[in-house]
Amino acid sequence: xxxxxxxxxxxxxxxxxxxxxxxxxxxxxxxxxxxxxxxxxxxxxxxxxxxxxxxxxxxxxxxxxxxxxxxxxxxxxxxxxxxxxxxxxxxxxxxxxxxxxxxxxxxxxxxxxxxxxxxxxxxxxxxxxxxxxxxxxxxxxxxxxxxxxxxxxxxxxxxxxxxxxxxxxxxxxxxxxxxxxxxxxxxxxxxxxxxxxxxxxxxxxxxxxxxxxxxxxxxxxxxxxxxxxxxxxxxxxxxxxxxxxxxxxxxxxxxxxxxxxxxxxxxxxxxxxxxxxxxxxxxxxxxxxxxxxxxxxxxxxxxxxxxxxxxxxxxxxxxxxxxxxxxxxxxxxxxxxxxxxxxxxxxxxxxxxxxxxxxxxxxxxxxxxxxxxxxxxxxxxxxxxxxxxxxxxxxxxxxxxxxxxxxxxxxxxxxxxxxxxxxxxxxxxxx
Numbered sequence: 001x002x003x004x005x006x007x008x009x010x011x012x013x014x015x016x017x018x019x020x021x022x023x024x025x026x027x028x029x030x031x032x033x034x035x036x037x038x039x040x041x042x043x044x045x046x047x048x049x050x051x052x053x054x055x056x057x058x059x060x061x062x063x064x065x066x067x068x069x070x071x072x073x074x075x076x077x078x079x080x081x082x083x084x085x086x087x088x089x090x091x092x093x094x095x096x097x098x099x100x101x102x103x104x105x106x107x108x109x110x111x112x113x114x115x116x117x118x119x120x121x122x123x124x125x126x127x128x129x130x131x132x133x134x135x136x137x138x139x140x141x142x143x144x145x146x147x148x149x150x151x152x153x154x155x156x157x158x159x160x161x162x163x164x165x166x167x168x169x170x171x172x173x174x175x176x177x178x179x180x181x182x183x184x185x186x187x188x189x190x191x192x193x194x195x196x197x198x199x200x201x202x203x204x205x206x207x208x209x210x211x212x213x214x215x216x217x218x219x220x221x222x223x224x225x226x227x228x229x230x231x232x233x234x235x236x237x238x239x240x241x242x243x244x245x246x247x248x249x250x251x252x253x254x255x256x257x258x259x260x261x262x263x264x265x266x267x268x269x270x271x272x273x274x275x276x277x278x279x280x281x282x283x284x285x286x287x288x289x290x291x292x293x294x295x296x297x298x299x300x301x302x303x304x305x306x307x308x309x310x311x312x313x314x315x316x317x318x319x320x321x322x323x324x325x326x327x328x329x330x331x332x333x334x335x336x337x338x339x340x341x342x343x344x345x346x347x348x349x350x351x352x353x354x355x356x357x358x359x360x361x362x363x364x365x366x367x368x369x370x371x372x373x374x375x376x377x378x379x380x381x382x383x384x385x386x387x388x389x390x391x392x393x394x395x396x397x398x399x400x401x402x403x404x405x406x407x408x409x410x411x412x413x414x415x416x417x418x419x420x421x422x423x424x425x426x427x428x429x430x431x
Contacts, residue, residue, distance in 0.1 A: 028161055036209050037156075038168040040108070041149055043205030045176025047115055047198040048142045049263070050184050051122065052076065052388075054282050055195060056135065057267040061278060064128055069268060069399075071128050073392035076264050079135040080388030086140040087381040091147035096223050102215025104148040104155070111145025112206035116199035118142075123195040143385070145206060150377040154363055155216060162360035163308035170300035170355030174293035174348065181289050185282040237367060237379055244365040244427045245380075252358060253383035254420035255321050258328055260387040261413035262347070265395060265406065273406040274337055284337065288344045295348025296355070303353035313361035314424055320354035321421035325414045332410035365427065 056075055057068075064071045090107060097103045118141055121134030157165045180198045187193040239246030270276040270284055307316050327347035334340045362380055395409055402408035 028158055032212070033156065034165055034168055036212055037149075037152065037165070038172045039205045040209040041169055041172035042176045042179070043202035044112075044115075044142055044145055044149070045173050046180035046183070047119065047176075047202035048138070049173075049177050050180030050198065051119070051135070051138070051195070052263050054181060054184050054267060054285050055122070056131070058278075058282070059122065059125065059131055059191075060128070063125070063131060069396060072264070072268070073396055075128070075132050075135050077389045077392040078132055079139040080385050080390075080392070082136045082139040083143045083385035084382055084389060086143040087147050087385060088379050090144035091151065091377060091379075091381075094148050094151055096218070098218050098220045098223055100217065102213070103218050104152055105210045105213060105215050107144050107148035108206045108210050108213075111141050111143070111148065112203040114138075114141025115145065116196065116203055119195040119199045120192075123192045139385075142202075143381075146381065147377070150381060152213065153359065154366060154377060156214070157363075159364065160308065162363055163303075163313075163357060164305055166359040166363075167300045167303060167305060167356035169359060170303075170352055171297050173355060174289070174296040174351070178286070178289045178293040181282070181286045185286050188282060242365075242367045245362070245367055247423055247427045248358070248362050248365060249380055249383045251317065251321065251420045251423040252362075252380065253387060254416045254423060255324065255354065256384050257387040257391055258324065258413040258417035258420075259351075260391040261395060261409060262328065262331070264388070264392055265409065269331075269406045269410075270337075270340075272404065274334070274340065276337070288341055291341050292344045292348035292351070295345050296352035299349045299352030300356040301352075303356035307357045307360060313357050313364065314427060316353050316357040317361055318421045318424045320350045320352075320357070321417055321424070322350075324350035324354065325417040325421065326350075328410050328414035328417060332407045332414065361424075361427070 057072060060068050060072045060075065090111075094103055094107050097106060099106050115138050118134050118136070118138030121137060122131055123134075125131040125134055153162075153165065153169070179201075183197050184194050187197060237245055237249075266288070267281050267285060270281055271278055276284055303316055303320070307313055324347055327343045327350060330343035330346060331340055334343060362377075366377065366380075391413075398409050398412055399405070
């Protein structure tokens with residue numbers, strides 16, 4: 001727990017400035033908060049994303065080489081279902097937490113610790129069921145932390161800074177990917193270290209944010225009732241009552257359908273489509289992620305700041321999705337690893353702009369932001385995780401019908417992303 005001096009320093013305010021609810025959206029946050037908040041996101045992505053990119057693929061190849069595609073789809077798909085359940089559920093619990101340590105701090109700590117346990121199970125698994133168990137634990141735990149991080153954005157960041165802070169959050173994703181994949185390929189000789197070093201970094205960055213966060217404390221008298229109706233409500237927002245949120249959710253879902261295909265199957269794509277040796281896959285994915293990160297870092301910062309400056313979100317979000325669809329088509333028809341890298345670079349440009357502005361757009365149209373921020377952002381995050389379950393279920397069928405063609409698979413992914421660009425246009429609550 002921190003004192004008022006640390007809290008006001010965190011916000012960039014003079015000592016003695018109030019930090020009650022009335023200031024949570026009115027006052028700007030300082031750069032110290034932005035940097036530490038971005039570090040926490042980066043640490044989480046370092047631990048959560050590289051297993052999808054390389055770690056699970058390599059472990060599945062070790063444990064069940066004859067059934068790699070089906071086993072990988074099973075593990076990733078069921079794990080995504082856990083994330084689908086966990087993010088809104090823990091978000092709802094976070095909104096109701098009356099701990100003296102605050103509403104968000106307990107979930108940051110519990111999520112980071114639980115994620116480390118799950119990754120340890122993955123690293124020591126001797127069968128596919130054990131691998132599946134570890135990935136389910138990992139997804140549940142890190143989605144509890146992710147729900148708290150998303151709620152902190154709505155709690156702390158005023159509307160005038162959402163594009164800028166969203167841009168920093170956008171940079172954190174590829175930074176975490178590149179850092180995590182670098183560690184995985186550098187520590188490839190030790191399976192345990194390959195997974196747990198990133199988990200330790202995620203825990204350390206979460207603890208720093210916990211120590212510095214000016215968290216809101218909810219009084220027991222303010223806690224809303226919770227029963228089966230509220231539990232089911234954690235997974236539903238009426239699209240007729242809140243159409244802007246529904247369209248934004250649909251756009252994110254369609255974009256992440258394409259991202260899920262690329263993240264889950266790029267390793268097998270490199271092996272079967274471009275003829276890479278399995279032992280060379282971690283290095284090539286690291287290189288591709290590095291190229292993508294450079295583009296995301298540049299264009300996330302530019303896109304977020306420019307969006308705040310001009311006061312517009314939709315044109316950035318929709319245009320970025322259209323460019324990402326083009327990137328997937330380039331990857332689909334790549335004749336060499338160089339063309340694959342070109343597609344990843346263009347995709348990085350698009351992803352940087354999209355992530356920098358879409359979170360700001362969603363927060364601007366978020367229903368019941370004062371009382372249900374974590375729950376509603378958890379529902380929005382379903383759009384991120386549901387495709388991770390659906391696409392691994394759909395992809396084997398596409399590959400079967402197309403004779404194992406990863407070109408066909410990525411063309412279908414590009415079609416989903418093109419629809420994402422269109423789905424953002426009906427949003428009326430923001431420009």
